[in-house]
Amino acid sequence: MAPSETDSLKISWLRICERLKSEVGDVEYRMWIQRITLGPLDEDEIVLYLPERFLRDWVRAQYGQRLQSLWREESPLVQHVELRVDKKAQRAASADETPAPSEPTMPARSNISIMAKEDAAALERESSSPSHSTGGEVRNDLAVPLDRRFTFDNFVVGKPNEFAYACAGRVADHPASPGFNPLFLYGGVGLGKTHLMHAIGLKLISRGNISVAYMSAEKFMYRFIASMQSKSQMEFKEQLRSVDVLMIDDLQFLIGKNSTQEEFFHTFNALVDAGRQIIVSADKSPSDLSGLEDRLRTRLGCGMVADIHATTFELRISILEAKAKASGTPVPPKVLEYLAHKITTNVRELEGALNRLIAHADLVGRPVTLESTQDVLKDMLKAHERRVTIDEIQRKVAEHFNIRLTDMSSARRARAVARPRQIAMFLAKQLTSRSLPEIGRKFGNRDHTTVMHAVNRVSELMEQDPGLAESVELLRHMLES
Numbered sequence: 001m002a003p004s005e006t007d008s009l010k011i012s013w014l015r016i017c018e019r020l021k022s023e024v025g026d027v028e029y030r031m032w033i034q035r036i037t038l039g040p041l042d043e044d045e046i047v048l049y050l051p052e053r054f055l056r057d058w059v060r061a062q063y064g065q066r067l068q069s070l071w072r073e074e075s076p077l078v079q080h081v082e083l084r085v086d087k088k089a090q091r092a093a094s095a096d097e098t099p100a101p102s103e104p105t106m107p108a109r110s111n112i113s114i115m116a117k118e119d120a121a122a123l124e125r126e127s128s129s130p131s132h133s134t135g136g137e138v139r140n141d142l143a144v145p146l147d148r149r150f151t152f153d154n155f156v157v158g159k160p161n162e163f164a165y166a167c168a169g170r171v172a173d174h175p176a177s178p179g180f181n182p183l184f185l186y187g188g189v190g191l192g193k194t195h196l197m198h199a200i201g202l203k204l205i206s207r208g209n210i211s212v213a214y215m216s217a218e219k220f221m222y223r224f225i226a227s228m229q230s231k232s233q234m235e236f237k238e239q240l241r242s243v244d245v246l247m248i249d250d251l252q253f254l255i256g257k258n259s260t261q262e263e264f265f266h267t268f269n270a271l272v273d274a275g276r277q278i279i280v281s282a283d284k285s286p287s288d289l290s291g292l293e294d295r296l297r298t299r300l301g302c303g304m305v306a307d308i309h310a311t312t313f314e315l316r317i318s319i320l321e322a323k324a325k326a327s328g329t330p331v332p333p334k335v336l337e338y339l340a341h342k343i344t345t346n347v348r349e350l351e352g353a354l355n356r357l358i359a360h361a362d363l364v365g366r367p368v369t370l371e372s373t374q375d376v377l378k379d380m381l382k383a384h385e386r387r388v389t390i391d392e393i394q395r396k397v398a399e400h401f402n403i404r405l406t407d408m409s410s411a412r413r414a415r416a417v418a419r420p421r422q423i424a425m426f427l428a429k430q431l432t433s434r435s436l437p438e439i440g441r442k443f444g445n446r447d448h449t450t451v452m453h454a455v456n457r458v459s460e461l462m463e464q465d466p467g468l469a470e471s472v473e474l475l476r477h478m479l480e481s
């Protein structure tokens with residue numbers, strides 16, 4: 001690189017630092033950005049160094065996009081930003097004239113710094129995978145802003161989530177009431193835990209005069225570690241303990257991070273003792289969160305524990321209807337049913353699929369149809385194809401027709417047994433990729449022609465007998481969801 005290029009990059013970097021400082025504020029700037037060192041330009045990619053892996057991951061998750069766009073604006077030479085770890089980077093940078101990151105502030109032998117290092121190490125072990133960050137904007141204050149879309153009004157209620165919804169509503173109306181503190185919401189990925197937490201926060205704030213802090217457990221940990229490094233633990237503790245409502249999302253992140261758990265435990269006790277509300281979410285119930293300290297698990301389970309169950313077909317349809325209506329783009333009921341049938345685990349993905357369809361329809365100026373849906377979502381739907389096994393099919397069909405499982409492979413020919421067996425063969429052909437001989441083998445070593453006959457016979461009967469067609473469809477539905 002020519003010297004003039006180096007200088008121009010340094011000047012660009014100084015300007016970017018200034019802009020970031022004004023955007024994120026002094027505290028965040030010192031904590032994260034100032035630790036970055038400018039590296040070389042490699043073709044159109046500028047390299048930036050951070051002295052620790054967890055810092056690199058945090059900066060990448062929180063500022064990666066912004067750094068890239070600022071660089072692009074600043075310099076025509078730079079199109080991409082690469083963040084790397086270089087433990088020597090800090091010292092090298094101070095000798096150079098790039099904006100000097102501060103010297104590491106972690107006191108070498110204090111207990112606190114050792115605790116923070118343990119957690120940082122635990123984090124480092126995990127951080128080769130993408131960050132769990134909520135992606136929220138990091139502001140100068142303690143918490144992450146609430147998402148205005150996540151209101152109670154926008155939350156669709158059905159059997160699987162009605163209890164959690166009711167508990168959330170109760171806490172929003174009467175925070176810190178006996179029996180509801182803490183409120184512990186748990187359930188699988190993308191089922192609405194965060195949505196309900198934000199809804200509580202938004203409702204509380206709308207009534208004014210109450211301070212609410214929401215953050216992911218991951219952010220809690222980063223702030224805790226950062227407070228150690230910048231020797232501002234007292235400030236961190238005071239900020240946390242001054243809120244009326246503290247919400248910590250995805251608590252399972254603290255498993256294995258013992259010092260952060262300890263800090264959270266003390267914060268938890270201080271707040272509950274002071275009559276403040278705590279709301280926590282996790283992917284499992286307190287008793288199943290092995291890896292959390294026992295005393296913390298016990299305290300977490302002391303208030304109200306509410307489970308959000310997996311969605312039902314009916315709930316998925318209601319959610320899709322509500323979201324399609326809100327979008328203003330007409331989506332035929334057939335398409336909604338198709339999606340609800342295919343994407344069964346996660347509301348986030350369901351929503352993502354619908355948004356993709358709507359965006360596509362708007363872009364090409366054509367209505368959403370079943371054909372366009374299958375085409376636009378091809379890759380997504382493929383990933384969701386559920387692998388049904390022949391064993392599962394036999395079990396479900398036997399249960400449904402109240403026959404013994406062994407009759408699936410027995411030689412009995414009575415119609416009460418033979419017909420369900422044929423239906424099971426039909427479903428095995430429809431729902432698995434097994435060949436006719438393979439299916440035959442699973443049904444008591446029957447010949448492939450027997451399976452072929454069963455498949456044809458059931459197809460015929462379904463056309464003639466609506467009752468039987470309904471049974472087969474019901475079984476298929478149960479097996480696929």
Ligand SMILES: Nc1ncnc2c1ncn2[C@@H]1O[C@H](COP(=O)(O)OP(=O)(O)OP(=O)(O)O)[C@@H](O)[C@H]1O
Nearest residue numbers: 154155156188189190191192193194195319347348
């Ligand atoms: N019942 C519901 N009604 C409307 N939208 C919902 C419902 N459940 C989930 N969603 C939407 O699905 C998306 C994912 O929900 P959310 O982020 O709250 O899930 P989560 O349970 O917190 O997931 P994770 O375990 O990944 O943190 C959000 O956009 C949310 O608005």
